[in-house]
Every structure is written in C-alpha cells, then in structure tokens.
Amino acid sequence: MERKHDGHGRDAPRDGHRVMAWADALAAHSDRDGELTLTYCTPAHLACAQAIGGLMREAGFDSVERDAVGNVVGRYRGTAPDAHTLLTGSHFDTVRNGGRYDGRLGILVPIAAVARLAAAGRRPSFDLEVIAFAEEEGVRFRSTFLGSSAVAGRFDTGVLETRDADGISMAEAMRGCGLDPSAIPALARDPSRLIGFIEVHIEQGPVLLGQGLALGVVTSINGGVRRMIEIEGLAGHAGTTPMTGRHDAACAAAEIVLAIETRCAREPGLVGTVGQLEVPNGSTNVIAARCRLSIDVRAPVDAQRDAALADIDREIASICARRGVTWRSDEVMRAAAAPSDPGLMRAWSRALESIGLPAFALPSGAGHDAMMMASLCPQAMLFVRCGHGGISHNPRETIRADDAQLAVDAFVAMLDQLDAAAVARAPDPAPTETGPT
C-alpha cells in the first residue's frame, strides 16, 4: 500500500486519518455535554454502539450484531472451511471526562484493517471477530470487564443487582436499552475454536513517547485489585468539640490515603491510588461521621500486589483503632496479572519488523479486556504511542495520525503472520478420495 508520509505525521495517509476521524465521531456520544463520559447502558452508550455497528457495516464485515450484554460484534469470514477464529477488540465505554482513544483505538484499528482487506478483496484463512466491548471501566456500576467477561464465560450474574447512583439496577438499565441479561451466559465462546485474542490499545503512559517509537508489544498486564472503604466515626459540633477525643472519619481517611501512597511508593512496579474520597452528606460545621474512599492497587506480580494490600489493611486497622472509628472494606474488582502469550508476542514482533519498525516490548500498568480474555484463550496486545507526555484518563489523551496508520499497517501484518502460522500448522490436506480406478 502506497504511503505518502515520512513517519513524522506531515502527511499521514488515509487509514490513520480515518481512525482519528472515527474516534472524533464516536466522542460526540457522551452522557455529559462538554466532556467525554460514556457509561454503560445510557442513551449515549446505545447511540455509540449503533455508530460502531455502522462503521463495521460500511467497512465490509460479513455480519454485525449487538449481543445480549451490549457488545457490538463484527465478523469477517476467513477462507478456510471450518476456520478457527481470531478475536480482537477493546471497550467503548470511558471513564468520567476521559480520552477518546482509550479502548476505542482497539476497535477502530481492526475496523480500518478489515476495510482495507475488503477493499482489496482479501480474507485471512481464519475468521476474524472484532468485538467492541460494552463496558470495561466500571464507572456506572463499579463492576468492570462486563463485556469481555461475558465473552470469556466469566460474567458474574450477581452484578445484575448492583445499583447506580440513582438506584437503578444493572438489569433494569440493560433491559431499558434492549438487552437481555438472561441471554448473557450463551455468549461464552468455545476456546477450542479460538486462535487467540489480540488487542490494540493506546499505551496510556510515556514509555513509547520516551523511546521515540510509534508501537510496542506488551509483555504482560499488571494485576489489579479495587476496593471501597467505608469509615464510620462520630458526628459532632465543629465549634464546641475539642480536637482531642474526636472520632473524625475524614481525618482517619486522610491518614489512610497517605499510608497507601507511602506503602506503594516503596517498590518499583507497585502503584496505589485513591481516586474517590468523599464525606457523604457532610456539612462544613459538622465533624465527619462517615468517609468513603476507593483503593486501586496494582503490580506486575499478584503476590507483590497482595503483600501491599495486606500491609495496607494492617495500617488501616491501626489508624482506625487509634482514632476510635470503625471501617469496612468491599472488594469490587480483582484481576490477575496477565502475561502475554509468547507465540502471539512473537507474531506481533514479526509484524512490526515486517513494516520496518523495531519490536520494542513493554509491560502494561493499565488494565485491559485482554486480561479478562486471558482466561479464555492466548492473548497479546499492541500499544500505540500516547502523546502529551503519555497522559490518559484525561481529555488531553492524544495519538498521532501516522501512528494510527502504522497501527493499521501492523494489524494487517499481524493477520498475515497468523495466516502464515495457520497455514504452516494446517495438517496436509487429506488425500482426496480417489474413486475406483
């Protein structure tokens, strides 16, 4: 394919610009004006799903459907009879006031690749299934990986009764946008029919930017645990209650936040974040009776993460005992660290080298649908350089059109690599039955 640019984005060719324009178009669907916030089963979420389905149809997929959990699934048939399936995709929901490439890039790059193949009348030997996962971030209902857990056969039906901030249950929200929770278990894919799962994702960090590289192969995805901590103290008059002897839930929380930061800063690779911190029904002139905070702890190795969590629990218990407040902890997410499949990593590396790029490898600090899909089949990811210092989960998240172009080139090259491997693996065609001579 003719490329008109010199790699510095001065004149990125068609697919790169098309991916950027599609990302802009999908970003127009938001729960809130003036920012990109797209949460599960809102009207904007449904409109975005429909827009993705439209892009798939225009690209030339053989079938496009919205499944029972709200994933948008495009299938592009392979040439081999009884072909196995390569799964790919990522999520289209976002964090609050998020970026327009997180998740979406892993949907739009494969769509652009299929459009390129369809336009050239080309098909891989295997079936390709591009899945726009309906929910990964866990913003509206705190549960995460809803879309990919359904495909992996790990959907926890218990979450159907969780309620959002307005008291709407997930099951009600799903039915309200035409989904059928009872049909979710049937979405589980048969692992024996799968080649694996590959995911393209914006790096959401500064490593590729620092290396001056457009793309990188992911070695493993950090394992994460998310918890909600509720602290119960004693309300009191802000003006008449002496400072000694207070049971101030907010002060306990403040000590806990800093204890988490101190513990997680002690080891390379370990990260800990309190992203939510609130005094429910608080008043300026009342000592905080309650305080709620979220904890997100991650590490490349589950044991490292769990050791940090055990220390954090001990620290919370000590702080609360000293301050005379009580606490409870609810675990809302636990995702095991997911090493990439070596064979798929090698295929990504060969794909990059085949388009003239170094096969640079790096770990993922962020969580991805690929870690859920790792329970179903082999997985490996491709990262795309993240601009603005690598910032993400922020509207300043950005990529370059020529990097998007290279991502499409690499994706098509990856299909070629997997095709060559499939052909190499394919048993010699059975000798055709020769009739009586």
Ligand code: HGY
């Ligand atoms: O939190 C994460 O790492 C991902 O963006 N859900």
Ligand code: MN
């Ligand atoms: Mn994200």
Ligand code: MN
């Ligand atoms: Mn993501």
